[in-house]
Amino acid sequence: MPKVQAERLREIGRALLMANGVPKDEAATVARHVVNANLAGHDSHGVIMLPNYIERVRVGHIVPGAPFAIVQESPTTTVVDGNWGFGYVVNERAMQLTIEKAEKGNIAACTVFRQGHVGRLASYPLMAAKAGMIGMAWADSGRSPKGVAPFGGRAARLGTNPWAMAVPSDLDGPFCMDFATSAVAMGKVKLAEARGQEIPRGWVVDSEGELTTDPKKINGGALLPLGGAGEGYKGTALAAMGEVFCGLLTGLGFGVEPSGRHNDGCFLIAIKVEAFRPLLTFRKEVAEFAQYLKDTPPAKGSQGVLYPGEVEHQAERQRAAEGVEIEPATWAKLRGLAEEAGLTASLGFA
Numbered sequence: 211m212p213k214v215q216a217e218r219l220r221e222i223g224r225a226l227l228m229a230n231g232v233p234k235d236e237a238a239t240v241a242r243h244v245v246n247a248n249l250a251g252h253d254s255h256g257v258i259m260l261p262n263y264i265e266r267v268r269v270g271h272i273v274p275g276a277p278f279a280i281v282q283e284s285p286t287t288t289v290v291d292g293n294w295g296f297g298y299v300v301n302e303r304a305m306q307l308t309i310e311k312a313e314k315g316n317i318a319a320c321t322v323f324r325q326g327h328v329g330r331l332a333s334y335p336l337m338a339a340k341a342g343m344i345g346m347a348w349a350d351s352g353r354s355p356k357g358v359a360p361f362g363g364r365a366a367r368l369g370t371n372p373w374a375m376a377v378p379s380d381l382d383g384p385f386c387m388d389f390a391t392s393a394v395a396m397g398k399v400k401l402a403e404a405r406g407q408e409i410p411r412g413w414v415v416d417s418e419g420e421l422t423t424d425p426k427k428i429n430g431g432a433l434l435p436l437g438g439a440g441e442g443y444k445g446t447a448l449a450a451m452g453e454v455f456c457g458l459l460t461g462l463g464f465g466v467e468p469s470g471r472h473n474d475g476c477f478l479i480a481i482k483v484e485a486f487r488p489l490l491t492f493r494k495e496v497a498e499f500a501q502y503l504k505d506t507p508p509a510k511g512s513q514g515v516l517y518p519g520e521v522e523h524q525a526e527r528q529r530a531a532e533g534v535e536i537e538p539a540t541w542a543k544l545r546g547l548a549e550e551a552g553l554t555a556s557l558g559f560a
Contacts, residue, residue, distance in 0.1 A: 213533035221403040229551035232274040247330040254397025288316040292325030300325040305334040309426030316485035322476040323460040332388035332452025335376035352462035352473035359432035361442035364419030366432040371452030379496035391449040
């Protein structure tokens with residue numbers, strides 16, 4: 211697989227999006243988010259998504275330049291209608307507004323509806339952490355086609371409904387969590403399919419409800435909830451709560467409507483640490499707590515304990531230095547889009 215430096219990937223993303231009618235500033239935002247996902251090791255949310263986004267723009271499912279509309283608000287709450295804009299653009303702006311309200315009111319929350327895919331969810335709580343706040347984001351896919359079977363079932367009724375939190379600290383890297391409430395993110399199954407790889411048993415059931423290691427059998431089948439066949443009721447409960455916060459509270463609803471339009475609903479929170487404790491003390495103690503975890507004697511066969519977010523931090527340092535591996539199938543799609551736009555030479559595909 212080719213290794214590509216992050217800035218070149220951002221350049222490719224910006225150029226391909228702009229060639230498909232996306233305003234320059236929005237193209238830069240989307241490209242930054244997807245490449246940051248690659249850097250953090252979450253390739254399922256990286257540049258592999260660009261051809262998908264461009265297709266959604268072409269069919270009208272994502273509207274570049276869509277207005278950001280506040281339909282209801284108070285000093286500490288906001289309801290945002292994204293008008294089918296890029297989720298990265300809408301959600302980033304909504305989180306920034308939530309941070310600004312929390313700066314004045316100590317805690318603020320926001321719901322967002324009618325927007326495209328928001329990508330790696332940790333991106334938004336991390337904005338709050340940089341501002342000295344605890345951030346949280348929850349997302350679901352509204353009434354888009356579902357991918358996860360509730361515990362005890364074999365047909366998809368839930369989204370992957372990821373949940374993310376981040377806190378400020380004195381660590382080199384972020385102290386954060388970000389995980390799907392399914393056994394795995396759908397993008398990881400699609401990534402395995404693109405790379406021609408098998409998936410671990412316990413991620414997916416086929417159309418007959420049988421466990422499978424073939425990622426292609428997700429078609430007609432479903433992801434299992436977090437906890438899998440044994441304790442999937444835990445993931446089902448988390449996913450159901452995600453639907454309540456991000457589908458029902460936002461007004462998107464539940465189930466599936468026939469258009470197939472992807473529609474991420476989000477619930478965002480920012481909490482000002484200074485409203486509870488001195489920020490510098492808190493940051494210091496979070497770092498000390500992380501070290502306390504890392505000092506745990508390792509289990510047999512383990513290389514040791516990592517604090518939440520450390521894996522991504524390690525990946526980011528390595529990939530920023532060495533480049534990001536892009537699977538041939540994705541590279542071929544990006545090259546094809548460059549050829550369509552007459553950008554093959556300028557983007558270095560020639």
